[in-house]
Amino acid sequence: LTLTRAVRVFAYAAPVDMRRGFDGLSALVEQQLGQQLLKGDVFLFVGRCRRRAKVLHFDGTGLVLLTKRL
Numbered sequence: 001l002t003l004t005r006a007v008r009v010f011a012y013a014a015p016v017d018m019r020r021g022f023d024g025l026s027a028l029v030e031q032q033l034g035q036q037l038l039k040g041d042v043f044l045f046v047g048r049c050r051r052r053a054k055v056l057h058f059d060g061t062g063l064v065l066l067t068k069r070l
Helices: 022-032
Strands: 009-011 042-046 052-058 063-069
Touching: 022 042, 022 052, 022 063
Parallel strands: 009 042
Antiparallel strands: 042 052, 052 063
16 A cells, blocks of 8 residues: 555544445445545544454555454
């Protein structure tokens, strides 16, 4: 994941069900955050217990979903 100063990072404030994948998180970006996923911004989601995080990003060729267990 290569970030430049032009890339904006958005953190979703509410806990998210970590079983969500590309489609579920994309829907949150567009419906709840009101952002366009294909602009190349980065979207951060965390689970209820704050031990898991997911990052959704469009890299120009497709969606990238990174998962981290903290």
